[in-house]
Structures are given as C-alpha cells and as structure tokens.
Amino acid sequence: MTIAVTGLRKSFGDQVVLDGIDLSVPAGTVFSLLGANGAGKTTTVKILSTLLGADAGDARVAGHDLAREPDAVRAAIGVTGQFSAVDKLLTGAENLRLMADLHHLGKSAGRRRVAELLDQFDLAEAAGKPVSSYSGGMTRRLDLAMTLVGSPEVIFLDEPTTGLDPRGRRDMWQIVRDLVAGGVTIFLTTQYLDEADELADRIAVLDHGRVVAEGTAEELKRRIPGGHVRLRFAGEQDRDAALGILGEASRDNDALVLRVPSDGSLGALKTLIDRLDDRSVAVDELSLHTPDLDDVFLALTGRPTDEKVTR
Template sequence: MSPTAPGPAIEVAGLHKSYRSRAGEHPVLTGVDLTVPAGTVTALLGPNGAGKTTAVGVLSTLLRPDAGTVRVAGHDVVRDPDAVRARIGVTGQVSAVDDLLTGAENLRLVADLLHLGRAAGRRRVTDLLDRFGLADAAGKRVATYSGGMRRKLDLAMTLVGEPDVVFLDEPTTGLDPRSRRALWDEVRALVAAGTTILLTTQYLEEADHLADAVAVLDGGRVVAHGTPDELKAAHDAGSLDDVFLALTEPPAATDGTTDGTTSSTTSGTTDGTHETSETTEKETLR
C-alpha cells in the first residue's frame, strides 16, 4: 500500500505522560522513544502497569502527551489529531462493539461514519464478515457472541476504513489457542498488505511469533528495542521470557509503597542479575 512516502509509520521522541489525581501526579511514561517502520509489526512488552495502554492511548489520540513529539502516519497527534484519526485503527482492551446491534449493523455503523457509500459500504461489510468467519452470525445481536467472536468483530470494525496504522492493545488476551492463531494469521495478512501494526501483549511467545521488533517498556521508558533474536542474543537468553525477566524491575523494587497485591511474575529476578542486565542494556540500546 505504498503511495505514502516511505518512512517510519510511528515516531515517538521523549514522550512523557502523567495522570493527575487528588493524590498528586502519577507519572506513567517518562521519556519514551520509539520508531516503527512502515509495514512492520512492533510488539510493546512490559509488566502490568508499565504504561503500555497509556502509550497506545497517546498514539491513538485518546490521551494528550505532556511532553515529547508523537507522529503517527506522518502527522503530529497533538497538532493534527484528525489527520491521524483518518489513518489509524484501534482495538482496545475494552471491546468497542455495540451489544444491542448485530455484527453486520456494527460494521455498517463504522462504514457509514467513514462515508464509504451505500454500495461500497455493503461490499466492505460482507468482505469483512467473510474474512473473519462471522457471516453466519452477521444477523445476530453481538450480546449473543462468544468472547472470540466479539474480538473478531472488534478487529473487523477497526479494519473497515483500511487504516495504514493499526493499534492492538492485548488483542489475544482471553482467547483460546485456535482464536489466537487465527488472529495472528490476520495480523500477518495485514502486514503483508503493507499495514503497520503496534501491538501490546503479555504473551512473549506472541511477540516472538509475530513481531519484527520488540520494545520492552518498564519504569515509563523503553528499556530495550530490537528484533526478538537481537534481544535474546544481547541478553544471552534462550527466550523472550528470560529477556523480559532480565530487563524489567520486580514490582516490589519499583515502588516500595505498594502492597503485595501486584502479581509477582518477575520476582524471581535477583538484584545481582538486575545490576548486570542494566549495564548490558545500556550497551545494547540503540
């Protein structure tokens, strides 16, 4: 899909974002730099609460950055949000479908809002229903859909406008293995057609299978960025799991005030390995 000038589809430099509440300011992103070349998949990894969803929120114009520059599909998200919105598709964690409408009606709603026109809109809806295996359920209310079907419909709605850049926030969370594989195939097909994809995931296996590049977000910054193989080599790790554990802070170390409610997937990391990984990390970071 390349009438668009070559160049990165996503460029983020020095992105800061804090949330303000009565309790004070809570910084989430503290200087994120990230470049995603057009037509590639980048996976954003990071522990719970690392700011992955916040980053996607800023990139998809839902949240305003406090500082830094963010360009998506060649447009600045602050100065020209509507130009960005016209070129992106977003599938968030909360399903963005209308339960009271049927699958086909949901897709028609998006097609109409994009002014595809009656005939083209109908064609697009039929294509997407077929492509996502939803043709049989097209006339049923979404409230009756299974989790996997909802996710498919959600993604189909995201693709109605043939976006250049697609954001997928934990697209496969809660899906069974078959649905997950089907979604991976869908992602690969999109990329083959020239779409740029940024996805967040908790499943490192997913990043390994799908992503051209992996960015690890921790403590509000991108602490590592490279191809899955590069990262594994740089950290002398056999899997991205090991890279993840080496790079990210155990929850207790990041904030002494939080209680033990945070899940402690990374708590196995000792302080010793952490020190070493930090030095390696500085060398390997671009």
C-alpha cells in the same frame, strides 16, 4: 517511519507513567511494546491514537504530527482496545454497517465493505445473529473488522488476545500476519511474551516509564546470559578431545553431551565448529539453546510480566 516518537512523557499527578520514550516503527511491520501488566502500554496507545494528550515530546503517525494534525492522524489509524467495543444488542452486520456510516462510505460502498469484512473474518454465517451469541474469539474478530472499515494505514492493537482460548489467539495471529502482508502497520501492546515472539518484527521493553531495550526477538534473547550450544558425541574419545579443545565446555547430564556457552550468533557457531573440525573431532549432534523472552523480560525488569507496576 510510519510512527516516530521522541521524548514522549506522561504523568498522572506525581506518578510518572512515560518518562521520555523514543520509538520508531517502519511501514508494513509489527512493532510490539512489551511490558508488565499496567506498565503504561495502554497509555502509550491512547496518546498515539489522539485519545490522550502527552505532557511533552514529539510524535508523528502516518506522516502527520500528533499535536498539530490530530484529525489527519485519526483518519489514518484504527484502534482495537483491550475490551471489545462492539454493541452486543446488534448483529455483526449491523455493527459493521454502523461503522461504515460513521466513516461516510455511502450506502452501496458501505454494503460492499461490510460484505468483504464478514468474509475476511469468517463471520458471514453469523452476520445476522446478535453479538451476544458470539464466542469470545468471534467477538474479537468482529471488533478488529470494525476497526478496518475505514481501511487504516496503522492499527493499534492493545492486548488483542486477552481472554481468548489458544485457538482464538492463533486465529488472531493469522489475521495480523495477513494485514501486515497487505501493507498495514501494526502497533501491538501485549503482556504475552509468546505473542510478541510470534508476531513482532521489533520489540521494545517498557519498564518504569522507560524503554530499557529494543530489537528483534533474537537480538534481545542474545543479550541475556544462559545461551549455549549442546554437542552430542558418538563416543567418549571424541567427547574428551572436545573437552580438551573447548576449555569453557561443561558436561551435561548425559555422559556424551557437552554444553558450550554461546551467544548463538553465526560467527560464534562458525568459530566453534572450525575449532572442532581442525582437530578432526566428530560431532554426532549439535543444537542451539537460547534464552526465551521470559528470561529477557525478567533480566531487564527484575519481575515477571504479570506483576502490576504502574498505570
């Protein structure tokens, strides 16, 4: 595992922010820590990126022990926080050159790396302009480009699309996909459920300092009641026959449509179809409806993601 966390704890005074969380993140994947605004996601990132000490627990990042090898961890990671770390008085190229100097790349290697990143993040035309003239999306792209100057193995993205318009968010999502395709591991914290659904290979839900659920987006959705299969029939005869076979089915608003409770698994669908097929009941249309991550989060935590709960 590129990131392995066991029993991580952190309190501020008598306020418990992290209450013994366990996390495992395979290399070359996107792992999303999902939680309400202020639920401790940023605290987790600060600890795993060596910016804040934990009260208890063990963690390894990129193969290095967080407590005993903090310098090695820092050399292997990059961090992009909620708020841009760029210097708006400098140009985009100057910001990147500054990072290259901090990474001791050398003059020629630094120039090459800066040029590569300007092209990769579609900032070449704006490279000589002060960052104060950049749009929000351009600033966030530059911020992430600066994180990549040192070619990190692991990147912590803490609320990376906060404040971006829909196009800027989609641009950032594509950048994340490209990074993962190149072998980088992404640890993503977000309160945007659609962002986690779109990007994450696995998701952990954080509530009151504990991980209350973990899995793929589809696995989490299947845990929540409300999933169903919607069956449309060509005529009343087939609909009535299906009602007789599927005792748990209920009529939809449409007279020729039935709703059958289902967890959406392949096995459940196959069983449903086989039952109808054995009785030669023709289905005109079949569609699967599952809860979304909003339903998952509300069911697991009892509150929407925009409610402020803890630090």
